[in-house]
Each structure stands twice: as C-alpha cells, then as structure tokens.
Amino acid sequence: MIKMKRRNTPSKDAVLELLTRTGKAMSRDAIEKNIDVAIDRATIYRILNRFCEDGQVHKIVAEDGKQYFAVCIKCDDKAFPQNHFHFRCTKCNTIVCLPQAVHFSVPEGYHVESINCVLTGICKVCAKVT
Numbered sequence: 001m002i003k004m005k006r007r008n009t010p011s012k013d014a015v016l017e018l019l020t021r022t023g024k025a026m027s028r029d030a031i032e033k034n035i036d037v038a039i040d041r042a043t044i045y046r047i048l049n050r051f052c053e054d055g056q057v058h059k060i061v062a063e064d065g066k067q068y069f070a071v072c073i074k075c076d077d078k079a080f081p082q083n084h085f086h087f088r089c090t091k092c093n094t095i096v097c098l099p100q101a102v103h104f105s106v107p108e109g110y111h112v113e114s115i116n117c118v119l120t121g122i123c124k125v126c127a128k129v130t
Contacts, residue, residue: 025070025095068095089123
C-alpha cells in the first residue's frame with residue numbers, strides 16, 4: 001500500500017506548534033482555547049488523529065476517559081520509550097510524559113500492542129505551592 005504524503009496547512013502547523021511550544025499533553029478543548037487560528041472541533045480531532053497515525057503525536061487517555069495529545073519529541077529515544085508512563089496532576093490538570101519504561105508481564109497467549117499508563121496525583125510544581 002502506498003502512503004500518500006499529507007499536505008501542510010496553517011491549521012496543522014498551528015496545532016503542532018502549540019503542542020510543541022507547551023511541551024505538555026493537551027486536550028482538544030485546551031487546544032481550541034489556546035490556538036491562534038480559528039479551527040472547529042472536528043478539524044482539530046482530524047488533525048490530531050492524523051498526527052497520531054504519522055507518529056508525530058501520541059494519545060493519552062486519562063482515568064476519566066478524556067483524551068490528551070502530546071508531541072512525540074523523544075518517544076523513539078531512550079529518554080522516553082514508546083511505552084512510558086504519564087502523570088496527571090489533580091490540581092493543575094496537566095499531563096506530562098515520564099521518562100520511565102513500563103515493565104509488565106501478561107499471561108501466556110496474550111500479545112500487547114500498546115499500553116496506556118496514567119499516574120494521578122500532585123505534580124512537583126503544585127506540591128511546592130501547598
């Protein structure tokens with residue numbers, strides 16, 4: 001199967017620039033609030049899903065089911081392995097990638113294709129404030 005080259009658009013560039021600049025995982029509604037370009041919610045989801053397909057962004061599903069998206073800056077590097085933990089702060093509601101690999105075992109016959117690990121608590125910035 002031939003993979004078609006995706007064209008760059010101002011909307012795609014704006015979403016990727018925002019995610020890269022913040023360095024944190026963001027939800028679709030946070031992206032919509034913080035972006036400088038007028039983009040509807042369906043277009044934002046379409047852009048994010050294509051970024052996920054292309055390996056530029058990874059999706060994190062928090063324990064409440066809300067989806068967050070983070071740029072894969074170091075996902076192929078040893079600093080951030082493909083299967084790594086995420087941390088969601090319950091005070092500031094930010095989600096960050098943690099540089100630890102996830103080690104697990106599953107019963108014989110099971111084959112894991114991907115994992116989603118979100119740790120929840122208070123981040124180091126919020127812990128200093130309290």
